[in-house]
Amino acid sequence: MEEIRYFRDLAGEIAREAGELVKSLYRRDIVVERKGMVDLVTEADLKSEAFIMKRISERFPDHEILAEEAGGGFGKTKHLWIVDPLDGTTNYAHGYPVYAVSIALEMDGVIVAGAVYDPNLKELFKAARGEGATLNGEKIGVSHATELHESLLVTGFPYYFRERPDEILALFRAFSLRAQGIRRAGSAALDMCALACGRFDGFWELGLKPWDTAAGSLILTEAGGRLSKLDGSSFDIRMPELLASNSKIHERMLKTIKESKTSRKARPQEKQDLKKSKTSRKARPQEKQDLKKSKTSRKVKTIKERFV
Ligand code: IPD
Numbered sequence: 620m621e622e623i624r625y626f627r628d629l630a631g632e633i634a635r636e637a638g639e640l641v642k643s644l645y646r647r648d649i650v651v652e653r654k655g656m657v658d659l660v661t662e663a664d665l666k667s668e669a670f671i672m673k674r675i676s677e678r679f680p681d682h683e684i685l686a687e688e689a690g691g692g693f694g695k696t697k698h699l700w701i702v703d704p705l706d707g708t709t710n711y712a713h714g715y716p717v718y719a720v721s722i723a724l725e726m727d728g729v730i731v732a733g734a735v736y737d738p739n740l741k742e743l744f745k746a747a748r749g750e751g752a753t754l755n756g757e758k759i760g761v762s763h764a765t766e767l768h769e770s771l772l773v774t775g776f777p778y779y780f781r782e783r784p785d786e787i788l789a790l791f792r793a794f795s796l797r798a799q800g801i802r803r804a805g806s807a808a809l810d811m812c813a814l815a816c817g818r819f820d821g822f823w824e825l826g827l828k829p830w831d832t833a834a835g836s837l838i839l840t841e842a843g844g845r846l847s848k849l850d851g852s853s854f855d856i857r858m859p860e861l862l863a864s865n866s867k868i869h870e871r872m873l874k875t876i877k878e879s880k881t882s883r884k885a886r887p888q889e890k891q892d893l894k895k896s897k898t899s900r901k902a903r904p905q906e907k908q909d910l911k912k913s914k915t916s917r918k919v920k921t922i923k924e925r926f927v
């Protein structure tokens with residue numbers, strides 16, 4: 620216990636320092652690379668990641684690190700640090716101040732410590748397994764909402780959205796028709812922390828990566844939240860889909876997902892529309908070209924001096 624509390628506090632300390640570093644580069648930042656048409660890498664992603672990796676490996680030379688930009692071990696090992704050096708890169712690159720740094724430690728396949736830091740609100744979320752979750756040192760817990768119509772939900776769209784829009788929009792539609800409101804904030808790590816402290820009541824997303832959810836998933840479960848895949852089976856950070864909630868609305872969210880699938884099948888008009896939209900997509904060569912571009916990974920080196 621002592622040891623994992625130490626890991627938690629260290630993750631928090633490093634996340635805070637990296638978050639301040641990222642913030643200090645804000646608005647003077649440049650996009651240095653594109654992983655796809657809409658998937659950016661900024662100088663801040665790279666600097667923050669180098670800083671975090673240095674801090675961890677100086678202290679624990681035998682620990683492994685999985686970091687978004689540098690990659691690293693994906694398998695379950697004795698000690699695996701899972702790092703998102705800047706979650707919310709698109710927001711960051713556009714000057715929208717909603718982004719964070721996320722660091723977690725997995726030991727033998729179990730996440731034991733995690734921290735997410737938002738440098739704009741100066742909010743540090745931390746958790747150690749079995750020890751609860753905190754925001755700036757104060758214990759946090761999920762909301763009490765029990766009905767979808769009184770719930771504020773949040774979601775995100777994956778970078779491959781253009782390749783599978785129908786499935787993603789069907790879910791968005793189903794939840795929009797049932798919830799009090801939906802937000803799409805642009806940082807999965809912060810979405811999960813906001814859920815953990817009761818600001819949101821539910822969250823779902825497809826296309827997530829381990830570094831998006833590693834720390835947030837522990838913070839959320841330690842705050843009393845529930846996680847699963849979209850079909851209700853066990854959540855796994857190495858799998859891309861996530862349904863997260865305050866626990867109380869989880870079953871209702873699962874039911875909504877099921878209904879959205881059934882009603883998609885049962886809606887012939889919508890099917891026709893879909894067919895039409897596919898035909899019209901065929902006729903749009905520009906869109907095809909864009910899609911092709913978005914598949915080109917890590918090729919283009921663009922210097923985009925947006926704020927200089
Ligand atoms: C992204 C953000 C976003 C989510 C995407 C993630 P990044 O992470 O968390 O909210 O919708 O799926 O990839 O690229 O900014 O680290």
Ligand code: CA
Pocket residue numbers: 703705706707807830831
């Ligand atoms: Ca991320």
Ligand code: CA
Pocket residue numbers: 664687703704705706707708
């Ligand atoms: Ca990132």
